[in-house]
Amino acid sequence: MAEQLPRTAGVLLRGCGSATPSRSISNDELSQRVETSDSWIQSRTGIAARRVVGPDESLAALSAEASRQALAMAGWSAESLDLILLATSTPDDLFGSAPRLQAALGANQAAAFDLTAACSGFLFSVVTAAQYLRTGAMRRVLVVGADQLSRWVDWDDRRSCVLFGDGAGALVLEACDDGRDDLEGFVLRSDGSRGGVLQLPQREEHQALIDGASHQIGGFQTIQMNGQEVYKFAVREVPAILQTLLSKTGTEPEQLDWLLLHQANQRILDAVADRFKIPQAKVLSNLASYGNTSAATIPLMLDEAVRDGRIQAGHRLASSGFGAGLSWGAALLRWSGPA
Numbered sequence: 078m079a080e081q082l083p084r085t086a087g088v089l090l091r092g093c094g095s096a097t098p099s100r101s102i103s104n105d106e107l108s109q110r111v112e113t114s115d116s117w118i119q120s121r122t123g124i125a126a127r128r129v130v131g132p133d134e135s136l137a138a139l140s141a142e143a144s145r146q147a148l149a150m151a152g153w154s155a156e157s158l159d160l161i162l163l164a165t166s167t168p169d170d171l172f173g174s175a176p177r178l179q180a181a182l183g184a185n186q187a188a189a190f191d192l193t194a195a196c197s198g199f200l201f202s203v204v205t206a207a208q209y210l211r212t213g214a215m216r217r218v219l220v221v222g223a224d225q226l227s228r229w230v231d232w233d234d235r236r237s238c239v240l241f242g243d244g245a246g247a248l249v250l251e252a253c254d255d256g257r258d259d260l261e262g263f264v265l266r267s268d269g270s271r272g273g274v275l276q277l278p279q280r281e282e283h284q285a286l287i288d289g290a291s292h293q294i295g296g297f298q299t300i301q302m303n304g305q306e307v308y309k310f311a312v313r314e315v316p317a318i319l320q321t322l323l324s325k326t327g328t329e330p331e332q333l334d335w336l337l338l339h340q341a342n343q344r345i346l347d348a349v350a351d352r353f354k355i356p357q358a359k360v361l362s363n364l365a366s367y368g369n370t371s372a373a374t375i376p377l378m379l380d381e382a383v384r385d386g387r388i389q390a391g392h393r394l395a396s397s398g399f400g401a402g403l404s405w406g407a408a409l410l411r412w413s414g415p416a
């Protein structure tokens with residue numbers, strides 16, 4: 078990756094929010110559908126339950142609710158936003174769902190677009206948002222991580238269906254000219270050559286269009302995952318990228334208040350914490366309640382820990398997102414909170 082250019086404006090994290098579907102499905106309930114058990118799932122993943130969007134709910138509504146909470150915490154109006162980034166791999170509309178969110182919020186001065194990087198999407202979006210803020214092109218940005226993987230899970234595949242859930246989380250960021258900066262450093266990586274270990278590919282179905290020409294029928298298959306390969310990828314690459322981040326920013330693990338990782342599997346969280354000798358008490362985890370909500374896991378966890386008082390103004394967090402693509406990244410963040 079190219080050397081990061083000198084900063085101009087700093088970036089402050091001002092508010093967060095989250096929303097999840099009302100229906101929680103326990104491991105025992107899931108065992109009505111596939112041959113599994115609470116003890117198998119808990120011992121291999123740390124997951125006890127997941128939320129699934131019901132008929133009266135939607136990804137759009139969860140995203141809007143999380144966004145309103147983040148705006149309220151910051152004390153901002155929706156009209157004051159310049160940009161909305163919606164990190165999602167499961168949009169309501171393939172042309173983009175962010176403009177619908179923009180309309181629902183009444184953010185009539187904001188441009189809005191989707192950003193897809195699977196479970197790294199939120200982290201990639203925060204870094205993207207920061208670039209608009211640093212250049213002075215924009216002052217206030219809303220970043221939402223939201224996914225409804227339940228649409229694309231094969232609910233008869235016990236090797237993958239037990240892992241995933243739905244949810245949305247939001248963060249609002251502001252440009253700052255007085256030398257403060259809540260994004261102390263970042264590293265982003267992609268490796269499409271290994272993408273086959275976790276994918277949600279198109280259906281390979283074609284039909285005749287006219288004589289001598291056919292067209293593909295739109296639509297996707299279900300999530301296909303090689304769990305062991307994904308696990309190996311995560312426990313190798315996440316510590317490596319965090320080490321690069323810490324070296325680049327001159328940070329010792331003891332200087333971190335929190336480790337805020339993508340919530341994929343408790344064993345992955347534990348392995349990363351062990352590698353840096355970070356005590357369990359500093360490792361944020363809400364996997365037990367929500368499972369892996371893809372782009373939503375990091376902002377959902379952030380919001381929970383800010384609202385219950387664990388994360389306080391001035392705290393430093395090392396965050397890492399990783400997943401399909403393959404894509405992965407890490408960022409050293411500081412929580413400023415409302416002005």
Ligand code: ACO
Nearest residue numbers: 113114117121196235236239304305307308341342400401
């Ligand atoms: N319940 C009961 N048994 C199961 C289940 C289940 N839900 N799933 C698999 N098994 C069985 C398998 O059939 C297999 O049985 P067999 O030996 O008789 O064939 C046995 O358990 C072991 O299967 P493994 O796949 O080897 O299990 P493993 O210990 O690797 O755990 C797991 C599987 C939990 C999926 C693990 O590989 C993992 O966590 N990988 C990472 C997956 C992940 O995090 N993906 C998403 C990350 S990226 C993103 O967020 C999109």
